[in-house]
Amino acid sequence: MAVSMVFIMGMLALVIDLGLAFLSTGEQQKAADAAVYSSGRLLPVPIGNTAKVNQIKNSAINYASLNGFEDLTQDDVILGKVRNGQYTEIKVIVDNSVPMYFAKIFGIDYLDLSRSAVAKLSPINRTTGVVPIGLTKEEIESRIANNNLTHVTLKYGVHGGSTSFFGALDLDGQGGGASDYRIWISQGYAGEISVGDILLEESGNMVGPTYQGFDERYNACTHFGAQVGGSGCTAEDFEPSCPRIVKVPVYSFGTDKKTVVVEGFAAFLLENQTNDGYITGSFLNMVSNGASSGNNVGEGTEGDFGLYNLILSE
Template identity: 40%
Template structure:
C-alpha cells in the first residue's frame, strides 16, 4: 500500500462499532451474535477494500506508464541551457501534453522539474504528480477515496556502446579542439573526410569496422543509412582503412540526406535525423589501429564546389542524443560532449 492514502469523510462506522460493543458488554445476551455480525462486517469490509485497492493499483500503473512516456518524450529536448526559459517551458508543456495523450490529465507544467546542470545545461527531467481514485464498496465504511503520488525521472548518460555508426572518425585531440572552437568562435564546419588530405585525424580514409580490409562493399554498406550494423564499444580496437576511397562522399550524402523541411540545422534539428552521423572519437594506437574513447554526432553540411572536387565530407558537431547502451552514470564535465542517450531511472 505504499504511496496510497485512505481518505475518510465520516466516522459513522467507528461510532457505531463502539456503541454496539458497549451495549453487548453491559448485557451479555447476544454477545456472540454481535461479535459474529461485526466479524462478518469486517471480513466483507476487507474484501470491499481489496477490490478498491486493486482498482487503485491499476490506476497507479496507468499513471506511471503515462508519466514515464511523458518524461522520456520531453527528455529528447535535452540538454537545454539553464537560462533558455522558452525551451524549458516548451519541455514542461510537452511533458504535460504527452501525459494527457496517454491518459494522465492531472499532470501540469508545474509538476515538471529540470536538473542535473553541467556547464549551464540541464541534463535530467523529473516529474511528480498526484492521483486519486474514488472508492465504490469501501464507501459504506467511510473510505471515500484512495490518494497516491507517482514519480518519473529521465537523465542523459554517456553512451558506452552503440550501433549504426558511420565509418568515419575524429581523433580525440581534434574533437576537443572542435568543441572548444565552437564555444569561443561559434559554429564551425569540420572536414570529416577528404581524399586530398586535411580530414580531422592522422589518416584520411574511413574506418574498417569488421577488420577485413579493402572490401569496397563493406564501406558502401557502412556508409548507408543504417551505418555499421555491428556493436562498437568504448575501448574497442578498430582498424584504419587505407587509401583515399575517392567517390564515397557522394554516396554518404545521398544515403544520409535530410528528409525534413526546412532542413535540419545545428540550432534546430529533428531527433534521429539521418543527416546526423554517429562516429567514434578515438586515440591512435599504432599505424594500423585506433582505440575508441567515446562517440560523437556531426550534422552533415552542404559542400562548396571546392569541397565537392576534393571528395570532402563536411559536418558540424552537435550535442545530439542517440540510441545505445548508457554508462549508467550522471553526465559529468569530462563526458558532457560525448554522444548521450536517455535513461529512465525512476
C-alpha cells in the same frame, strides 16, 4: 455476531478499495514512464531556452494524456541535472485521486496517490550505424573546452609518422575498399562498435566515396522543409533521426600507428562539403540508439562527447 459482521464487512470494504487504488497506481506508473521516455528524446535542453523547455514539458504532458492522465500541468514536469548549461534529466509526476466506494463509511472519499518516473541521459559506449570517419579524443575535448563545436571542419588530419592516414577507418577490418566505404558513409556501419574496440586505419583519404555518401545523406533530409526549398535540419533545429546526422567514433591512436582505439562517440550534423574531401558541420548533443554505462552526463573521465541514450533512472 452483529458487531463482528460489521467489523469484517468494514475490513472487506477497505481491501476492495485499496485493491482498486493499487490498480490505479500501475496505470499512473505506466503513464509516467511513457511520458519521460518519449519526451526525454528531446533532451538535452539549454536551461535558458524557454521555447525548448516548453516544448519538452508539453510533450511529456501530451504523452501522459495519451496514457489516460489528462490533468498534468507544467509543474508536474521537472527538468534537472544541469551539465554545461543544459538539462539532462526529466521527471514526471502523475497524481491521481482515486474515489473510494466502501471506505466512505469511514469518511474517506478519495485516496490521493502519486507516482513518478525519471529518465536521464547517459553517454553511449556501444552502438551501430557509425560512419568510418572519426576524430581524436584530444581534438574533440579541446573543441568542447573552447565551445568550438558548430560550423567546423571534420578534419582530415594527417597524424605524426604517417602520411597516408586522413581520418578514414576500416570498420570491419576486412579492407573492403571504396564500395564498402561509401555504404558505411551513406547508411552507417551495420555492426556494433564499442568503446575499447581497435579499428584499422584506412589508408588514403577516400574522397570520392565520401563525397557521394555524404551527398546522399544531405539530400535525404525531409525535415524543416528540406524538400521544398527550406533549410532542412540545422544545428539549431534538427530531428535526431535525420540522415544528415552521423555518428562518428572518437578515438586515440594505437601504439603501432596502424590502428586506433575507440574512446566514445559524437553526433555530427553535415552542413557542407568540398570535392577535395573536407566536410563541415556541427557537433550536436542528442539522444540516439545504443548502450551506455549508466553514467551521468559529465560524470567520470571517459566517453562523454555528446551522443547519449536515454535510461529510466527511478
